[in-house]
Amino acid sequence: MADEQADSETARRATAIAEEHLHFEGPLLPILHAVQHELGCVPEDAIRAIAKVLNLGRAEVHGTMTFYPDYRSEPGGAHTLKLCRAEACQSMGADAVADAARAALGIDFHETTSDGALTLEPVYCLGLCACAPAAMLDHEVHGRVTAESVVALAEGASA
Amino acid sequence: MTRVYVPRDAAALALGADAVVVALETEAAVRGLDLEIVRNGTRGMIWLEPLVEVETDAGRVAYGPVTAADVPGLLDAGLLECGTHPLAHGPTEEIPFLARQTRLTFARCGVTDPLSLEDYEAHGGLKGLRAAIAMTPADVVQAVTDSGLRGRGGAGFPTGIKWRTVLEAQADRKYIVCNADEGDSGTFADRMIMEGDPFVLIEGMIISGLAVEADKGFIYVRSEYPHAIEALESAIATATVRGILGPDVLGSGRAFDLEVRVGAGAYVCGEETSLLNSLEGKRGIVRSKPPLPAHEGLFGKPTVINNVISLASVPVILAEGPAAYQEYGVGRSRGTIPIQLAGNVRHGGLFEAAFGMTLGELVDDVCGGTASGRPVKAVQVGGPLGAYFPRALFDTPFDYEAFAAKDGLIGHAGVTLFDDTADMLKQARFAFEFCAVESCGKCTPCRIGSTRGVETIEKIRRGEDVAAQVELIEDLCETMKYGSLCALGGFTPYPVMSVLNHFRDEIAASPEEIPAR
Ligand SMILES: Cc1cc2nc3c(=O)[nH]c(=O)nc-3n(C[C@H](O)[C@H](O)[C@H](O)COP(=O)(O)O)c2cc1C
Numbered sequence: 258m259a260d261e262q263a264d265s266e267t268a269r270r271a272t273a274i275a276e277e278h279l280h281f282e283g284p285l286l287p288i289l290h291a292v293q294h295e296l297g298c299v300p301e302d303a304i305r306a307i308a309k310v311l312n313l314g315r316a317e318v319h320g321t322m323t324f325y326p327d328y329r330s331e332p333g334g335a336h337t338l339k340l341c342r343a344e345a346c347q348s349m350g351a352d353a354v355a356d357a358a359r360a361a362l363g364i365d366f367h368e369t370t371s372d373g374a375l376t377l378e379p380v381y382c383l384g385l386c387a388c389a390p391a392a393m394l395d396h397e398v399h400g401r402v403t404a405e406s407v408v409a410l411a412e413g414a415s416a
Numbered sequence: 417m418t419r420v421y422v423p424r425d426a427a428a429l430a431l432g433a434d435a436v437v438v439a440l441e442t443e444a445a446v447r448g449l450d451l452e453i454v455r456n457g458t459r460g461m462i463w464l465e466p467l468v469e470v471e472t473d474a475g476r477v478a479y480g481p482v483t484a485a486d487v488p489g490l491l492d493a494g495l496l497e498c499g500t501h502p503l504a505h506g507p508t509e510e511i512p513f514l515a516r517q518t519r520l521t522f523a524r525c526g527v528t529d530p531l532s533l534e535d536y537e538a539h540g541g542l543k544g545l546r547a548a549i550a551m552t553p554a555d556v557v558q559a560v561t562d563s564g565l566r567g568r569g570g571a572g573f574p575t576g577i578k579w580r581t582v583l584e585a586q587a588d589r590k591y592i593v594c595n596a597d598e599g600d601s602g603t604f605a606d607r608m609i610m611e612g613d614p615f616v617l618i619e620g621m622i623i624s625g626l627a628v629e630a631d632k633g634f635i636y637v638r639s640e641y642p643h644a645i646e647a648l649e650s651a652i653a654t655a656t657v658r659g660i661l662g663p664d665v666l667g668s669g670r671a672f673d674l675e676v677r678v679g680a681g682a683y684v685c686g687e688e689t690s691l692l693n694s695l696e697g698k699r700g701i702v703r704s705k706p707p708l709p710a711h712e713g714l715f716g717k718p719t720v721i722n723n724v725i726s727l728a729s730v731p732v733i734l735a736e737g738p739a740a741y742q743e744y745g746v747g748r749s750r751g752t753i754p755i756q757l758a759g760n761v762r763h764g765g766l767f768e769a770a771f772g773m774t775l776g777e778l779v780d781d782v783c784g785g786t787a788s789g790r791p792v793k794a795v796q797v798g799g800p801l802g803a804y805f806p807r808a809l810f811d812t813p814f815d816y817e818a819f820a821a822k823d824g825l826i827g828h829a830g831v832t833l834f835d836d837t838a839d840m841l842k843q844a845r846f847a848f849e850f851c852a853v854e855s856c857g858k859c860t861p862c863r864i865g866s867t868r869g870v871e872t873i874e875k876i877r878r879g880e881d882v883a884a885q886v887e888l889i890e891d892l893c894e895t896m897k898y899g900s901l902c903a904l905g906g907f908t909p910y911p912v913m914s915v916l917n918h919f920r921d922e923i924a925a926s927p928e929e930i931p932a933r
């Protein structure tokens with residue numbers, strides 16, 4: 258019963274967000290971004306609600322949503338730490354930084370710490386390639402990170 | 417009152433610029449100093465960030481890299497009065513890295529307050545748009561054609577020819593789309609201009625709209641660039657209030673509206689047709705061509721789709737005339753190119769120069785070699801789909817055709833340095849791995865071949881019948897090159913084959929076992 262109520266609340270909010278974006282040309286990505294921003298993810302109920310407002314099939318909205326790495330169907334941690342895995346950062350030791358972060362947090366990429374504090378995500382370039390290796394904690398950018406600094410960053414966010 | 421500049425560019429923020437501002441404000445309050453802090457874009461000398469500049473009677477002088485902890489000592493040494501200090505570099509524009517550049521597209525970046533329209537106009541902004549308003553659409557297109565400008569997103573297609581196709585297309589609606597997906601590793605020119613001079617991109621897009629008779633534009637920015645998104649939103653709001661965007665652009669009677677759209681983490685959405693699908697709210701699958709976007713683009717309408725730097729270079733072309741732009745460069749590569757020096761680099765950042773400098777001049781003279789101080793082993797030019805160049809090819813000039821002749825590409829002009837500890841086989845493996853992760857899935861060679869490539873390289877690593885595996889990779893690369901719809905699958909062979917061809921001694925303990933190609 259409690260679950261059903263939670264679900265309908267999700268649907269209600271997703272419907273409202275979708276309706277607010279109806280005047281956009283090509284509204285689906287802005288809607289998915291807004292829903293994820295508000296709800297922390299895009300759950301199945303939200304997909305059905307968006308599909309209904311946009312007059313699309315559920316499968317179509319689901320197909321679009323799952324194509325893009327940014328959207329998640331389950332909520333992530335309270336914070337997200339993105340570590341750059343691309344070439345310029347590799348040239349400055351990004352692989353070792355990533356290994357240290359994974360070991361310290363006890364999780365792999367795409368996983369969340371057991372206390373729900375932090376999700377670790379790979380990213381392929383943050384445009385900070387002249388101060389590599391780079392990381393982003395939520396929207397906060399960090400350059401020339403080291404194994405120690407990135408672990409401190411992760412632990413600071415988890416505290 | 418003394419004016420002090422501390423950049424707001426994401427790279428400066430990543431190196432502690434906000435903390436420097438807080439320290440300056442705190443110290444100014446304690447010492448009773450009258451400071452005006454301007455958050456400018458970056459000058460592009462990233463190894464000096466945060467770069468603090470002080471306005472003096474003799475012009476702007478630079479200090480960097482400054483940390484918050486340096487601030488009291490800098491003030492003691494006379495930061496505001498051109499004092500000497502180990503972090504002092506003298507007049508900013510005399511720093512050799514900056515002095516040897518030709519800044520056309522990036523003329524204002526790092527100089528002005530990026531969100532101030534007054535500053536923008538005081539430094540030559542809107543001159544190009546005013547010129548374009550006084551011209552016929554066909555003449556604007558002709559000016560861009562005459563400038564020799566080629567697309568800076570990677571493919572190098574002549575911008576004027578693309579615009580002419582859209583101008584000549586008959587339709588009730590046309591669009592201008594700016595490709596700000598900048599996914600290539602080693603590149604940040606788009607980000608830097610969007611954060612450091614967003615009005616120049618807006619101006620370029622309006623000119624494009626006038627030229628092809630489109631009244632709506634979209635800027636598709638990757639979600640990894642929150643600071644660029646914020647700067648663009650703010651600049652668009654200002655431009656709208658001031659009548660530069662909207663129903664009557666600068667009183668011309670012509671309309672142009674602009675919207676920022678945010679990507680969702682897919683590299684392939686930088687490919688133009690995938691980007692259009694994404695804007696339409698679909699999966700970012702690559703479309704077959706024809707039809708060209710210029711004929712049937714966004715929502716099936718004729719569409720100009722250009723890279724940020726292509727569009728941001730248009731205002732100066734209109735303001736100074738195509739001949740002035742066209743004078744720079746070599747061969748069929750005209751004008752300037754903002755080269756991004758990245759990775760294991762001593763002096764990294766953005767270097768705008770006329771086409772024609774050699775890779776060696778850039779790596780040795782401009783960059784001063786690696787950050788680690790070790791010898792340069794390889795340089796990847798053009799992002800994840802670009803070739804790795806060994807020192808033997810450092811005489812290659814920055815020119816589209818010259819790079820193509822060496823089985824490489826300029827791409828978006830990212831140059832990533834690797835020192836002698838780099839493991840080239842690992843880099844080749846990563847090229848396949850990246851392709852597998854980012855493939856849109858439409859073509860088999862790209863989707864499946866990339867994964868086969870990773871497995872094959874692992875066999876080489878284990879020393880399993882190396883000669884046969886190398887041959888397999890060569891075949892696989894041929895298949896990907898000719899059997900892929902777009903450059904993700906089609907160009908992944910460039911980095912892979914460059915490793916096989918130029919770093920063959922790393923592939924096997926005894927390279928003579930591998931037959932020469
Ligand atoms: C996989 C892939 C990714 C691309 N990424 C970008 C990008 O991030 N930015 C960009 O401007 N062009 C990118 N391109 C090139 C575009 O398809 C297109 O050529 C460009 O937007 C055209 O603009 P221009 O003529 O101004 O360069 C990419 C191409 C491919 C195949």
Ligand code: SF4
Pocket residue numbers: 684702854855856857858859860862863900901902903904905906
């Ligand atoms: S080459 Fe790869 S990314 Fe490009 S269209 Fe084919 S499958 Fe998609």
Ligand code: FES
Pocket residue numbers: 341342343344345346347381382383384385386389390391601602603
């Ligand atoms: S490659 Fe890591 S920030 Fe660009």
